Amino acid sequence: MTLLDIRGLTIRTTDGHTLVDDLSLTIAGGERRGLIGESGSGKSLTTLAVLGLLPDGMTATGSIELAGTQIVGAREKHLTRVRGTDAAIVFQEPLTALDPLMRVGRQIAEPLARRRGLKGAELQRAVARALEQVRLPEPDRIARAFPHEISGGQRQRVALAMALACEPKLLIADEPTTALDVSVQADMLDLIDTLVRERDMAVLFVSHDLAVVARVTDRVLVMKDGRAVEEGDVREIVRRPREEYTAALVASARRLESALDTRRAR
Amino acid sequence: MTQIVRTPHEGPRAASAKRPGRSAVSRRSVTLITGCVLSGMILLLALVSLFWTPYAPDDTSGGRLTGPGAGHLLGTDKLGRDLFTQLMTGSRIAVEAGLGSVLIAAVAGVTLGVLAAFAQGWLDDTLSAFLDILIAFPTLLLAMLIVAARSATLGSAVLAIGLAQSAVVARVVRILVKRVLAQDYITAARTSGTSWPRIVAGHVLPNIWPTLVVNLALQFGLAVLAEAGLSYLGLGAPPPNASWGRMLQEAQATFTTAPAGALAPGVLLVLLVIGVNLVADGLRDTLDPATGRRRS
Numbered sequence A: 001m002t003l004l005d006i007r008g009l010t011i012r013t014t015d016g017h018t019l020v021d022d023l024s025l026t027i028a029g030g031e032r033r034g035l036i037g038e039s040g041s042g043k044s045l046t047t048l049a050v051l052g053l054l055p056d057g058m059t060a061t062g063s064i065e066l067a068g069t070q071i072v073g074a075r076e077k078h079l080t081r082v083r084g085t086d087a088a089i090v091f092q093e094p095l096t097a098l099d100p101l102m103r104v105g106r107q108i109a110e111p112l113a114r115r116r117g118l119k120g121a122e123l124q125r126a127v128a129r130a131l132e133q134v135r136l137p138e139p140d141r142i143a144r145a146f147p148h149e150i151s152g153g154q155r156q157r158v159a160l161a162m163a164l165a166c167e168p169k170l171l172i173a174d175e176p177t178t179a180l181d182v183s184v185q186a187d188m189l190d191l192i193d194t195l196v197r198e199r200d201m202a203v204l205f206v207s208h209d210l211a212v213v214a215r216v217t218d219r220v221l222v223m224k225d226g227r228a229v230e231e232g233d234v235r236e237i238v239r240r241p242r243e244e245y246t247a248a249l250v251a252s253a254r255r256l257e258s259a260l261d262t263r264r265a266r
Numbered sequence B: 001m002t003q004i005v006r007t008p009h010e011g012p013r014a015a016s017a018k019r020p021g022r023s024a025v026s027r028r029s030v031t032l033i034t035g036c037v038l039s040g041m042i043l044l045l046a047l048v049s050l051f052w053t054p055y056a057p058d059d060t061s062g063g064r065l066t067g068p069g070a071g072h073l074l075g076t077d078k079l080g081r082d083l084f085t086q087l088m089t090g091s092r093i094a095v096e097a098g099l100g101s102v103l104i105a106a107v108a109g110v111t112l113g114v115l116a117a118f119a120q121g122w123l124d125d126t127l128s129a130f131l132d133i134l135i136a137f138p139t140l141l142l143a144m145l146i147v148a149a150r151s152a153t154l155g156s157a158v159l160a161i162g163l164a165q166s167a168v169v170a171r172v173v174r175i176l177v178k179r180v181l182a183q184d185y186i187t188a189a190r191t192s193g194t195s196w197p198r199i200v201a202g203h204v205l206p207n208i209w210p211t212l213v214v215n216l217a218l219q220f221g222l223a224v225l226a227e228a229g230l231s232y233l234g235l236g237a238p239p240p241n242a243s244w245g246r247m248l249q250e251a252q253a254t255f256t257t258a259p260a261g262a263l264a265p266g267v268l269l270v271l272l273v274i275g276v277n278l279v280a281d282g283l284r285d286t287l288d289p290a291t292g293r294r295r296s
C-alpha cells in the first residue's frame, strides 16, 4: 500500500529559481526510507512540501499524495487535518522547534487535546506516557519544565514525542541528530529506530550523512542540487555507488566511521 | 541566523535563568524602582484626586495669585483656584490620557499588526502604505479634525493620540509577528495540526509580549506629552478639569510674578514621562531577552 507518492515535485521561488526539480519518491506503509544529499540540495524543502509547509513565496508543482490526500494546492483546512496524523516532522534544531515560553508538557498536550479530545487528569497521563515512550526519565518533572531548562538531547526527545503524539503513519525526521552532542546522537538514532519498528510506522529519514541514514533505513534516495541522482538499497549504494557524487558521500561517511573506529581503538 | 532567532525564542525566563551578574541585576532594578516610584507618586495623586482634593477644582475663593503658604500649599492661580488641587486633577487627566491612548493603540495596533503580518501580496502593500500614511499624518491635525467632528474633550484628544499611536504599534507588531512566524516552533505547531487562531493566541502573542509591553510603556509617556500639548492648544479636556497642558498655558503670562503655576505642572509632566520611560527601560532589560542576554 502506497503511503506517500511524490511525482514530479518541483519547487520554485517567486523569482524563478528552481530549488527542487522533478523529484519522484514513493514510500509504502511501514517502509523506512532515507533521503541523503549535501547541505542545500533541497532535502528540507522536500519534507516541508509533503505537509504543505513551504515558506512564503515558494510554490510546488507536481503531485504529492499522502495517504490519499493531494497536498499540492490543497487548502489550509485540509492540510491541518493531515498534519500530525498522516505525517509528522521532527526538525533538526530542537531548541527552536519548541516554544521557549510554553512548558514542555503543554506543548505535547496541544495535539493530544485537540485530536483525541483528552482533558484534565486523562490528558496529563497521556502527556506523561508520551514522554515515557521517548525514554525520558521523570516525565512529570520534564512536563513542567521550559525548553531551556532541559538538555538538547531531552529537547529533541520532546520534539519526537510531539511528533508521535497523534500516531502518524509517516514520521519525517529531518537531520534529527545533526544538532545534538555526538555522545547522544547514537541514542537518538536507536530510539527512533526502535519506536518506528514498534509502531510499524513508515519513516523518511533525512540526513547529509550516509552513515546515519544507513543505521535506520533500508532504501535511500540520493539528492543533488534539487534532483534525484540515484536510488537503491543502502548496502548496494554503499558498496557500488553509481554516481561520483554518491561515491563522495560514501567516502566522507567512511572517513567518519574510520575516524571513529581509530578513536575507539585507542 | 542566531541574531534573528534570538529575540523571539528566548523568553524572560530564559534571561533570568541565566543568572546575570549582580551589577546587571541591581542596575536593572534601580532603573525599574526609580521609574515605579516616580510614576507611582503621580498615580497616587491621581487616585486620591478621585476622592479628595484640598479645594473644589472650580473654587475661586483663594484670592488671585497668592503665593505658596498655609492655606494653599502651592498658592493659587490668576482666578484664585488652588494650584495643588489643579495639579491633582491634572495628574488624573494625564494618567487617563496615557491609559486611554495606550489601550486604543494596543487593541487597534495589535489587531492591525497581526493582520498585516499575515497579509500577502497587494493586501500587505496596502496595509503597510496605510500605516505609513497614518504615521506620517500629524497627530495635531488628526486631533483638530476629531475635535471639529466631536468637541474639545479629553476623549477626543485620547482618540486622536490613540489612533496615531496604533499605527506605530501596528508597524512594530507586524515585524515582531513576522519574526516569530519564521520560527521552527511555529512550523512545528502547524505540523501537529494547530490552527492559525490557536497559534496566534498560544504562541505568537506570548512571544511578542515582552517587547510589546516595553513599547506600550514608551507610548504611554508619549501620549501624556501629546495630551499636554493638545490641551496647551485648547484641544484637550475643557475647564474645570485642569490639565497640565492648560495650566502651563494659563500660567504663562504671569510666569515672572508667579512662577509656581507654570513650574509645578511642568515638573510633574517631566517626572511622569521620565518615570514611565525608566519603567520601560527597566522592563526592557528584564523582559527583553536580546538585551538581557547580552548583559548577562
Ligand SMILES: Nc1ncnc2c1ncn2[C@@H]1O[C@H](COP(=O)(O)OP(=O)(O)O)[C@@H](O)[C@H]1O
Pocket: A013, A019, A037, A038, A039, A040, A041, A042, A043, A044, A045, A046, A055
Ligand atoms: N526560505 C527560503 N528562501 C529561499 N531559499 C531557500 C529557503 N529555504 C531554503 N532555500 C534554498 O533552497 C535550497 C535547498 O534548501 P534545503 O531544502 O534547506 O536544503 P537541505 O535541507 O538539503 O540542506 C538551498 O539552496 C537554500 O538556499
Ligand SMILES: [Mg+2]
Pocket: A043, A044, A174, A175
Ligand atoms: Mg536541511
